[in-house]
Amino acid sequence: YLPTIYGITPTYSRLAQKADLTRLSQTLMHVKNFHWVVIEDSTEKTKLVANLLKESNLKYTHLNIKTHRTKHSTPYWRTNKGKKLLASGVEQRNLALDWLKGYLQKAEDTRGVVYFMDDDNTYSLKVFDEMRKVKNVGVWPVGIVGGMRVEMPLVTDGKVSGYNAWWKPFRPFPIDMAGFAINATLFLEHPEAKFSRKVQSGFQESEILKYFATKDDLEPLADNCTKVYVWHTRTQKPSILNPKKLKRPPVPDDH
Ligand code: UDP
Ligand code: MN
Numbered sequence: 001y002l003p004t005i006y007g008i009t010p011t012y013s014r015l016a017q018k019a020d021l022t023r024l025s026q027t028l029m030h031v032k033n034f035h036w037v038v039i040e041d042s043t044e045k046t047k048l049v050a051n052l053l054k055e056s057n058l059k060y061t062h063l064n065i066k067t068h069r070t071k072h073s074t075p076y077w078r079t080n081k082g083k084k085l086l087a088s089g090v091e092q093r094n095l096a097l098d099w100l101k102g103y104l105q106k107a108e109d110t111r112g113v114v115y116f117m118d119d120d121n122t123y124s125l126k127v128f129d130e131m132r133k134v135k136n137v138g139v140w141p142v143g144i145v146g147g148m149r150v151e152m153p154l155v156t157d158g159k160v161s162g163y164n165a166w167w168k169p170f171r172p173f174p175i176d177m178a179g180f181a182i183n184a185t186l187f188l189e190h191p192e193a194k195f196s197r198k199v200q201s202g203f204q205e206s207e208i209l210k211y212f213a214t215k216d217d218l219e220p221l222a223d224n225c226t227k228v229y230v231w232h233t234r235t236q237k238p239s240i241l242n243p244k245k246l247k248r249p250p251v252p253d254d255h
Contacts, residue, residue, distance in 0.1 A: 002033045003132050004112035006100060006184055010092035011049065011119045012041035016235045018048055020120045025056040031128045035112075037099065039092035040064040061103075065095045087204060089118070090195045097187060097194055104188055112184035113138075116177045116208075120235045123178075127229035130221040131181035137213040140222035142179040145232035151176060153218065153225045160218040160225075172206040173215070178230045180205070186212050 007028065011017060028034055036058050040049055043066045053060045068091065093116060104110045113134045117123070131138055139160065141152030146167035153175065154162040165174035173180075187193060193211035195204050222229055 004033045004035055004109075004184070005031065005128060005131060005181075006035050006037060006112055006114045007117045008037045008039070008093055008096040008100075008114060009117045009119050010039050010041060010089035012088075013046065013048075015238045015240065017119070018052065020235055021049070021052050024117070024119055024121075024123070025052060025058060027123050027125070028058055029056065030125055034059065034128070036060040037096045038062055039089075039096050041067050041089070041092055061096075061099060063092075063095055063099060065091045067091055087195075087197060087199070087201060090197050090204065094194045100184065101187055101191055104184060110185050110188065113181045114184050114187065115181040118177060118232075120233060121178050122231040122233045124229040126227070127222070130229060133219075133221060134181050134183055135219060136186060136217060137180060137182050137209065138219045138221045139175055139180045139225065140220070140230070141225050141228045142176040143228040143231035145176045145178075146174075150228050151179070152228075153179075153220055155220045155224040155226075158220065158224065160215055160220055168202045171202055173209045175205050175209070176232055177205055178232060180209065180218075182208075182212055 009024070011021060025036075028036055036053070038049060038053060038060060040046060040063070042064050045062055045064045050062060053062055067088075097114075100114065104112075113131050115131055127140065130140055139153050141150050143150050145151050146165055148164070148166055151165050151167075151174070152163070153160045154164055163169065163174045165171070168174065190211045193208060196207050199207050
């Protein structure tokens with residue numbers, strides 16, 4: 001028996017979007033019992049994402065909701081370099097959780113696990129094998145994140161005893177979004193569980209995890225958190241020529 005994995009992926013339009021989603025979808029084609037919930041940060045569903053999902057042959061649900069950005073209603077945070085930082089994917093992940101609760105209420109088999117998957121990370125197939133072992137909340141290391149080669153829970157006698165995090169180690173759960181999965185049925189027991197726009201950057205993971213676990217409840221996976229099966233890779237923002245300034249006709253769009 002294999003519990004279903006519900007992979008929740010917010011995505012937004014940008015030059016490398018199709019490349020990132022192609023790489024991710026082709027990883028997911030190798031994962032059994034996987035249901036991909038893709039939420040576009042847009043007022044309308046795009047053809048690019050719709051076609052990519054259709055052609056993937058994956059089991060999927062395609063949703064959309066635009067991030068609400070106004071000067072007053074959206075708190076944002078400045079990095080130490082003064083860069084404006086806006087929590088990404090909050091409304092999108094919450095919409096997916098609403099969809100999930102409705103879906104599970106009607107489902108015969110509610111067993112499954114929820115994994116929040118950013119669209120530009122790198123996922124080993126092994127991370128999916130690990131998360132199917134989750135009873136309530138499972139955790140594992142994430143590579144190349146928080147200024148570290150690997151950010152990971154520290155395990156003593158099979159329990160999480162602390163974390164090696166260097167970036168904001170005071171976070172209640174100093175774990176990246178890619179470093180945990182939650183039993184899907186728990187979202188029916190805690191329908192109030194959702195992400196919040198009101199927390200500072202880096203606290204989204206803690207915001208959702210607090211509904212389901214304390215540090216003592218976390219289930220260390222990936223060989224007691226000694227193996228790295230997912231990396232917080234980021235696609236460099238490409239710079240291309242302005243097609244309007246090109247003298248020769250530009251190459252066709254890739255979609
Ligand atoms: N995202 C989004 N809208 C945005 C920015 C990001 O939906 O305006 C999505 C993005 O596609 C990704 C997730 O939110 O799946 C996290 O964003 P990103 O990968 O940029 O975060 P970071 O790598 O900086 O942690
Ligand atoms: Mn990312």
